[in-house]
Amino acid sequence: MGAPRGFSYTERGSEIVITHHGVKAAVLRGRRAEEFLADVESGDPQLLMARLTGDYRHGNERTAKRHPRNAR
Numbered sequence: 001m002g003a004p005r006g007f008s009y010t011e012r013g014s015e016i017v018i019t020h021h022g023v024k025a026a027v028l029r030g031r032r033a034e035e036f037l038a039d040v041e042s043g044d045p046q047l048l049m050a051r052l053t054g055d056y057r058h059g060n061e062r063t064a065k066r067h068p069r070n071a072r
Helices: 030-042 045-053 061-066
Strands: 007-012 015-020 023-028
Touching: 007 030, 007 045, 015 030, 015 045, 023 030, 023 045, 030 045
Parallel strands: none
Antiparallel strands: 007 015, 015 023
16 A cells, blocks of 8 residues: 555644645644644654545455454
8 A cells, every 4th residue: 555645734724624636625623733733743744634534544444354363
């Protein structure tokens, strides 16, 4: 799986608007927005935005579900 790409964010007043390839994916407000800005400084912004928007899954969930280690 490749690294996430195509994410960007803009600050709009007290909100953070996260877009993916130009399409609005999420809006963060309040405490979440503050935590996001702090985390962007110390980590990989693309990965962070992918995780916040839920776009970090790439189709291998079904395969992992059938793996013997994950059997219930």
